[in-house]
Amino acid sequence: MTYLSAEQLSKSFGIKPLFEGLTFGLSKGDKTALVAPNGTGKSTLLRVLAGSETPDEGKVMIRNGVRVGFLEQEPRLDDQLTIRKCISRDRSDVVSTIRRYEKAVKAQEEKVTENSRKEYDEALAAMNAADAWDYEQRMKQILGRLNIHELDQSIASLSGGERKRVALAFVLLDNPDILLLDEPTNHLDIEMIEWLESYLEKSTTTLLMVTHDRYFLDRVCNHIIEIDQGKLYHHKGNYSYYLQKKAERQQAEEQSVNKAGQLLKKELEWMRRAPKARGTKSKSRISAFYETEEKVKQQTGGPGLRLDISMQRMGKKILELKNVSKSFGSTVILDSFSYSFNRGERIGIIGNNGSGKTTFLNILTGEEEADAGFIDKGSTIIYGHYRQQGLEADENLRVIEVIKEIAEVITLSDGRQISASQFLEHFMFPSKMQYTPVGKLSGGERRRLGLMMVLIKNPNFLILDEPTNDLDLETLTRLEDFLQDFGGCLIVVSHDRFFMEKLVDHYFIFEGNGHIRDFNGTYREYRQELAQKEKGDPATDHKSSDGAGQSRSGSKSKQRAANGKKNDGHNVSGNGSDGFGADVKKKLSYKERKELGALEKEIAKLEEEKSEIETALASGTLEYEDLQHKSERHGELGALIDQKSERWLELAEREGI
Template sequence: MSPILQVENLTKSFGDLVLFENISFGLAEGQRVGLIAKNGSGKSTLLNILSGKEGYDEGKISFRRDLRVGYLEQSPSYPEELTVLEACFHHGNTTVDLIKDYEHCMETEGHPGLDELLVRMDHEKAWDYEQKAKQILSQLKIRDFDQQVKHLSGGQLKRVALANTLITEPDLLILDEPTNHLDLDMTEWLEEYLRRTNLTLLMVTHDRYFLDRVCSEIIEIDNRTIYSYKGNYSYYLEKRQERIDAKTVEVERANNLYRTELEWMRRMPQARGHKARYREEAFYELEKVAKQRFHDANVKLDVKASYIGNKIFEADHLCKAFGDLKILDDFSYIFARYEKMGIVGNNGTGKSTFIKILMGLVKPDSGTLDIGETVRFGYYSQDGLQFNEQMKVIDVVQDIAEVIELGNGRRLTASQFLQHFLFTPETQHSYVYKLSGGERRRLYLCTVLMRNPNFLVLDEPTNDLDIVTLQVLEEYLQGFKGCVIVVSHDRYFMDKVVDHLLVFNGGGDIRDFPGNYTQYREWKEVKARHDKEQQAVAKPQAAAKPARTRQDEKRRMSFKERREFEQLEKEIAELEAEKKAVEEALCSGTLSVDELTEKSKRLPQLTDLIDEKTMRWLELSELE
């Protein structure tokens, strides 16, 4: 693989804050690299430097000659009056600049330099630029090319910017949080697109499934230093822990030796010979190692939720529409105590509107919503990030509460609570305006949790949060003694946190799925295969689509079907346990050849049985 980018001894600081110091790394053709660091460590700054949008203090950056670079910013912006198609010609890239040169040449008398421009237009395939833009926009489900940018949602704007980046077929693609604001279908489309192409990739993302499936190498910025791991995200986690464990042992050993050497230094020996001077110099080097500090990211936040009664909320016959766009269509639901619900669906299907109706911020067109008296909401919204820029971080949290109760007489001060969310004492006494976008999101999350809610409503909580913070939040939500509703496009996060999904299909069609996101995707694939097989064998016939009915109007289960339903639950659990045991045995490396053959044959049988019984269980669950 030939090198296309080399970074040597790069240093960047803002005043007293040093983001990274003397870091060096390179990219070779075809490499797919994920960049990981805590919020505020300089991920976006590094990408801005590489794209030429920001300067640096020291170091050297070398690109291969004629390298075409595409850069997707974390928060792209365009002039509001532009149409979608015009936006694809707005941000400068070599092809767009060439088209502009060609148009200028044609408007100039004598057409100076036309022959050279025609050759370059052919070489760059610039004649097809507009058609290519429309094709990629269509793949990204943007089909109104004349719609003005100001009318686009955050997800649509991100897709326009993504199309703008992909059109030129860059040699090096730099992506800053590409999955932010993208719905799940678009995230999976992009994942598959990147896996099919041969381009070189450098990417910052918090989406761990995306990172695992797309990247083959991880670069981490930690404590101003860069570390490289030749493997995917799962491999990185394993090797990073090994590095931290080894470093911890080294620091502990240095501390033990430091105490001995400190005592020698304090005695101030009179004879300062060569050996003494050497020992003194070694002492100062040892001191640097011994005084290193590590912030343990694996903290456990066990905050006591306030008491919540049996009655949570009951939605009855809710309807909501914006013109012809139906959001809720005769929706009824009774929320259970300690329930953890995930909400998924494409952008524009009404997920955020449903949350706002629940929070009393939007009124339904009809129907009632009855919320229990003991419910105390903690609401993390997409647009709720508002702080006094001149306040210190610690003051923002202390304005809400000086301490937070953990239960059993334990409590955390505001400062200790902030440290759980990776705000160092130094950062706590910094002003809000100095925080990065991800750090602001983390602070906003702290202000929500500090109020001791018993019902958390989190609307896209994973956007702009780093992976370390997500791990802290996941652990917190798993042990949270209250109710949770999460709207998120982060598949890994949903799998970790929720018990079941409310799937928004659009047009007021909302279905309850009893499982996490991965199980839902697997079920959809099984269902799609099943439907395709049914269509292939069925005789073509025109049949009216049965009208959707309310749950209480459906046919109820017979006694025999009820017994079958209960038996299926037991059988599916037993089959899944057997499947897990078989998979573990196959990975153990201890099986004989005969056992290996037997279990290899059994595994696909178990998968088919689980799929078959799950389909029947879902059919019966519709009658429950």
């Protein structure tokens, strides 16, 4: 059963077309994700479907009786109201249904008439249809999970993240037939995201959402609508299936364009011959030439995101914190925190909203002073700090002016120099976009520009505070590719679990009351540990904490052993290894964990090469020299695989795999 149909929808922003001729439908029970590059109007399309914006062309049809709930990327709430009044006001369909039912019950109790009986029956049917009987229970569950407790707090006093959570609670409480969600995981901590993920997965509500959270998308959605270069593609499956099918499509397109490129050369020669006789040439062949030329141009898809700027060299001394403390009134952020950073270290930071993650980053860079302790930064360290609020620039400035204010010329990692305009091209800002005012950029385009402003300064210690919000999936993937090759230190705060898993080697867990635990494992292992603790399994206590946060510095480890103080299993500064026994020695360092992951890929690649050689040797078609060469290589591969497998087994055994 089709709940919503969109026919030939088109919308432009000034002279810039956002989307044209989009036609699709949402069937009952579908959980659909909309995937498209930044600037293609995903948020605008959701507003059109919700009826809060009018399309330039086309129409949206919604089945009679189907209720639509819409969560905007930047929710608009009435600042004059409290959270409680917002929940109970007549805007809520469910609240209105409950009030109508209560009124009908009261009217029938006072005096039973034919009219009151009819009103009661209709109100009862509406309660059943809206599934409103457990409203109070659902309200407590949803508000509690989203950490909304002070219901008499005014909307005007809420932060951007709090407003988003309140708006999300409202739309879930309404329990609509269709949910339109624009970046629902923004401003949620990881526990909230996992709860929402489970809630939507179990829900029977028809869903259309825009999200960059790939774990969330993969686990919730069973249908992907992709907009790519103005064309609409449907993928009946989750995100993993979509990636597979898109890769197959791109491969087919690449082959098609390679053929078109060869044809273009031939046609170009034909077009250039005998120019004076152009009028006698076949019009159809000339038309075919221009079609082929356009096909080749479209395949390039514009400039790619190339993050290959140079990095300042790092000295031996990186950054060391000694007994650093920070509080705001009775709220303790850091309690005698000590840590020594090593070159190339990659740390993810996990903690609930308000636990002090952003304050910690500001203390590292000196933007905020600690109450006590000492911070010793190496003289060669250059910070690149991307802040959660994103780009801060004059809205009237053009994109190229923003970059030129920092540098007219940019040095790449290979020593070459490029202009600001060329640099923008590398970051997917083609020449026609470079003169766009900042105020007219989409949320994702603003964030991409903000990242450029950080990276253009050639940092060697990158601090990224929620860098993934509003970025499209292609930009995220390319950013991850750059960060995987980045040779400096990296600290990431992100609610994007996929992003963190790919990039970091260990985690700082902000547990509250100034306690920070160093977890030497994957995010998934951390969540498994928490789940086991909730079940009351004592064997999980400190299981993967690497000595509850031993520094990766050898001198620091020796100092702790000399101190011999008891470790409480929480602070990274925990002095010594008492209470952890031999398990501390068995755990891998972050470099060994990185080596373990690399070995898996190397062994797989070597085994693939060995298999290809075995196929070639068995074909009976090889010349003598080639046969001899492949036989020798086969022996080398066998030895390499044995050597690397032995090392993998050693590391895997210590890791407990």
